[in-house]
Amino acid sequence: MNSINEYKECRLCPRECKVDRTARVGFCSSSDKIKIARAALHFWEEPCISGKSGSGAVFFSGCTLRCVFCQNHEISHLGKGYYITTQELADTFMRLQDEGANNINLVSPTPYVPSVIEALDMVKHKLYVPIVYNCGGYESLRTLDMLNGYIDVYLPDLKYYSDEYAKKYSNCSGYFEKAIAAIKKMVSQVGKPQFDADGLIKKGVIVRHLVLPTLRHDSIDVINGLKSAFSDDEILLSLMSQYTPVFKACEHPEINRRISTFEYNYVLKCVQDSGFDGYSQERSASDTSYIPKFYDEKSESAD
Ligand code: SF4
Numbered sequence: 379m380n381s382i383n384e385y386k387e388c389r390l391c392p393r394e395c396k397v398d399r400t401a402r403v404g405f406c407s408s409s410d411k412i413k414i415a416r417a418a419l420h421f422w423e424e425p426c427i428s429g430k431s432g433s434g435a436v437f438f439s440g441c442t443l444r445c446v447f448c449q450n451h452e453i454s455h456l457g458k459g460y461y462i463t464t465q466e467l468a469d470t471f472m473r474l475q476d477e478g479a480n481n482i483n484l485v486s487p488t489p490y491v492p493s494v495i496e497a498l499d500m501v502k503h504k505l506y507v508p509i510v511y512n513c514g515g516y517e518s519l520r521t522l523d524m525l526n527g528y529i530d531v532y533l534p535d536l537k538y539y540s541d542e543y544a545k546k547y548s549n550c551s552g553y554f555e556k557a558i559a560a561i562k563k564m565v566s567q568v569g570k571p572q573f574d575a576d577g578l579i580k581k582g583v584i585v586r587h588l589v590l591p592t593l594r595h596d597s598i599d600v601i602n603g604l605k606s607a608f609s610d611d612e613i614l615l616s617l618m619s620q621y622t623p624v625f626k627a628c629e630h631p632e633i634n635r636r637i638s639t640f641e642y643n644y645v646l647k648c649v650q651d652s653g654f655d656g657y658s659q660e661r662s663a664s665d666t667s668y669i670p671k672f673y674d675e676k677s678e679s680a681d
Pocket of ligand 1: 388389390391392393394395396397399403404405406407408442488489
């Protein structure tokens, strides 16, 4: 793959900015240079991802969605991070594996897919842990085709059913339809969930849904939409309760609070009745103390 060509007229996500990222940035704020905010063992993912040893998370700077309530807004919106070369990214994957990571967890990698593929090509003969693609669900089928054969586990969000909320909070249209099409493509690439003897996921798709305050009926629509699109054993579902009103959530009074126990249990009951297997977060996860420090010391001084 010639990554320069992909960055010259960027269509890596459904926004299709078609900007020349060698000269300027698109909606995601990412140029053609790889920028990451943190690369370290991470223990706050689903148990089948973090396990006991941790997930080897690489947090990429910038984001194709830039939600108003983003918990990682310092790196998704404000661009915290530092630049690395493709070789350094490949070396980072190896370092994380050597430190005992259960997997390489690419967090918000979509703007950098061509470079990620080049880095994986450099070390694929030495990497034996699964590669996890941890993304916002707003993915292009064309970009997912590029990733076919490189990714073992897809970890997409499915944030909204209603376009009203997708537009209001993530500035995008057609979110649900695009995300469902993307998740179907992911399932077609990696198949049904498979685990090793320790319960760690080796292959499969885990769909994450974060319950938002006031939007419990939209959450029910999301779950019913998944039921219409997938059989019970095709995907795992991870229900998240950790919503915390940060960043620009204060500009939207209806989401400027934590979710209530009633709201979470209302959605949890629907998930339990759905037939999907998966995970649900403890309600206590909605405390900000559960939001890890998402950038390295190097990010403090770099931009
Ligand atoms: S990856 Fe960034 S520049 Fe490329 S289409 Fe998406 S938002 Fe635009």
